[in-house]
Amino acid sequence: MNGSEDENSDGKMLISNDRYLSAGIHIGTQQKTEQMLRYIYKVRSDGLYLIDIQKTDEKIRDAAKFLARYDPSKILLVSTRQYGQKPIVIFAKSTGAKAIPGRFVPGTLTNPDLSCYQEPDVLIATDPYADQNAVREANIIGIPVVALCDTNNVLSNVDLAIPTNNKGKGSLAFVYCLLARSLLAEKGIETFDYAISDFEAGGELM
Amino acid sequence: MTKTKAIENCTSCNVRLVEAGFTRFPCPTCGETIARCVKCRKQAIRYICPNCGYEGP
Numbered sequence: 001m002n003g004s005e006d007e008n009s010d011g012k013m014l015i016s017n018d019r020y021l022s023a024g025i026h027i028g029t030q031q032k033t034e035q036m037l038r039y040i041y042k043v044r045s046d047g048l049y050l051i052d053i054q055k056t057d058e059k060i061r062d063a064a065k066f067l068a069r070y071d072p073s074k075i076l077l078v079s080t081r082q083y084g085q086k087p088i089v090i091f092a093k094s095t096g097a098k099a100i101p102g103r104f105v106p107g108t109l110t111n112p113d114l115s116c117y118q119e120p121d122v123l124i125a126t127d128p129y130a131d132q133n134a135v136r137e138a139n140i141i142g143i144p145v146v147a148l149c150d151t152n153n154v155l156s157n158v159d160l161a162i163p164t165n166n167k168g169k170g171s172l173a174f175v176y177c178l179l180a181r182s183l184l185a186e187k188g189i190e191t192f193d194y195a196i197s198d199f200e201a202g203g204e205l206m
Numbered sequence: 207m208t209k210t211k212a213i214e215n216c217t218s219c220n221v222r223l224v225e226a227g228f229t230r231f232p233c234p235t236c237g238e239t240i241a242r243c244v245k246c247r248k249q250a251i252r253y254i255c256p257n258c259g260y261e262g263p
């Protein structure tokens with residue numbers, strides 16, 4: 001992902017407005033929650049709520065700074081959503097984090113007797129609703145939760161929200177690619193040999 | 207790597223952190239420890255970093 005030509009076009013933003021818009025980051029849902037109001041830019045005539053991408057950019061930068069404070073092997077990503085599965089696997093591969101794509105086995109964070117038991121220091125959830133089991137367990141063990149949050153999400157048990165379309169194939173690839181690149185940049189690693197297309201779910205089975 | 211001060215009270219509501227389900231984490235911006243009690247987490251109560259004013263979630 002080479003963002004060099006984009007980075008200057010919108011001042012401090014990680015990538016240009018146009019790139020955010022073409023990835024559909026701003027496309028929310030027809031529902032909104034009280035807690036997501038501050039991240040909503042406007043409502044379209046068809047009732048669709050649109051996300052303020054300046055805030056998305058800001059929160060991706062905040063999350064990158066935050067995650068850079070952790071040992072990457074102690075960062076765990078989850079996505080029961082199909083389109084989030086490849087993005088989290090590539091995120092893990094590119095940053096040294098761990099990923100659980102697909103079904104989250106109950107007790108993964110709370111039951112040391114399970115073979116899949118893990119002890120992360122921070123959880124990244126693709127959708128706090130779809131990934132509510134993992135979020136609940138993170139809450140029980142007292143680790144912070146970063147979550148991609150759409151206009152219809154409630155921020156219960158989320159400690160750092162990234163407002164974004166968390167349903168689209170393209171938007172999930174885009175956000176996770178940008179977050180991975182920014183996380184590495186925060187650690188002083190400027191080489192990032194992945195393109196957004198590397199993060200995008202194809203027809204393969206995970 | 208994740209050094210957080212052992213602060214004893216919730217950053218938002220100041221309740222003592224005794225009930226399980228609370229968390230402590232470094233402020234994304236300045237690294238100051240932020241603590242959230244189980245109730246503030248569940249109700250998505252806003253927190254403000256006491257050092258730099260960063261607001262979440």
Ligand SMILES: [Zn+2]
Nearest residue numbers: 216219243246
């Ligand atoms: Zn509290």
Ligand SMILES: [Zn+2]
Nearest residue numbers: 233236255258
């Ligand atoms: Zn701070």
